[in-house]
Amino acid sequence: MAKADTKTRLMDAAEQLVRHRGADGFSYADLSTSIGIQKASIHYHFPAKSDLLQAIMEQYSRQVIEILEGFCDTLPSPAEQLRAFVDFYRLALQEGDCLCLCVALTIGKESLSEGTQKAVLNFRAAVQKWLENRFAQLLSPPSATWGSPSEEAAATLALVEGAQVSARIATDPRHFDHATRAFCNRLP
Amino acid sequence: MAKADTKTRLMDAAEQLVRHRGADGFSYADLSTSIGIQKASIHYHFPAKSDLLQAIMEQYSRQVIEILEGFCDTLPSPAEQLRAFVDFYRLALQEGDCLCLCVALTIGKESLSEGTQKAVLNFRAAVQKWLENRFAQLLSPPSATWGSPSEEAAATLALVEGAQVSARIATDPRHFDHATRAFCNRLP
DNA sequence: GTCTATAACTCGATAGAC
């Protein structure tokens, strides 16, 4: 692969900044020093900040959904696929102070464009669907200790995102492991 | 009770603003229009914004911990106390776009003073402890379908906070109910 | 495509009158 072009480098750097500081917590000036280009030049690639946010959310959505679908191809059982899902959100934490893009964008929701808000909702719906399908396989026949696939899917997404919040505020990824351990042990 | 003084009104308005938009998402100008006082006058009560954030975090912490301890006095079983805990986080959502103060402060963590970050950590430790004691009662004798009280406490806090994120991004509190239903049904 | 320069605005914070 050739050296990444400016647009790609901008999006990658912006994604990291958003996930560390939120949409309101970084500026074009930060991006400017981060990749060594003048502030004004960024506007050539992304005229408004909302364009940039929407672009990284859509790219993130494509990438993550592709990874999740990859789990289905490479891992034999729904329990292992769900474990890989938890591990993926654990990995996203990096050193403990980085959130998944969804959570990072949720707080400053009011400053998002309508298109970006829709992209976040579409992404979450896709993840919910993926989880639902895993639980539908895992829970057939139904079990008394589990809820419906739809409920368990929503609970699992909430669990990993909440566990990221716990880890992030303490800057310690072990909080994520602690909060998700009981769930992982419940899996067969 | 007499009419609330300016300081109290400022703190209450600021808490609502933070929970709706995050620490970076509101300004003294917003507060000014919200309670009908000039921007500069706010600095008399809270010289710096970090002073205001720390004051509302500490007030919030005292209020919530008092409420949680009240559940222990008025509700007979740990299962009912845990249900009341979930209901409390549900109520905090308001119309679906309001987060608990902890989550709202987590994203803009870098812009918090050291004292405010400590106040958030102390509060979360107190909630974790409260949950742990409830699960210790609930799970004696230990059950095969549950983890340790400490793990279940961390998981429950992560679940309700993650469920708030789900509800907030969709501006629909029913997402919270859906994500927490399986947990509530697992309770005896 | 990237640059310099700058417009137009908002931010937190301060000074000093009342």
Place this chain on the structure above:
DNA sequence: GTCTATCGAGTTATAGAC
């Protein structure tokens, strides 16, 4: 305690040269 007035820095965004 609250006001008017203002400062200096930071913000997104634009104009125009190269």
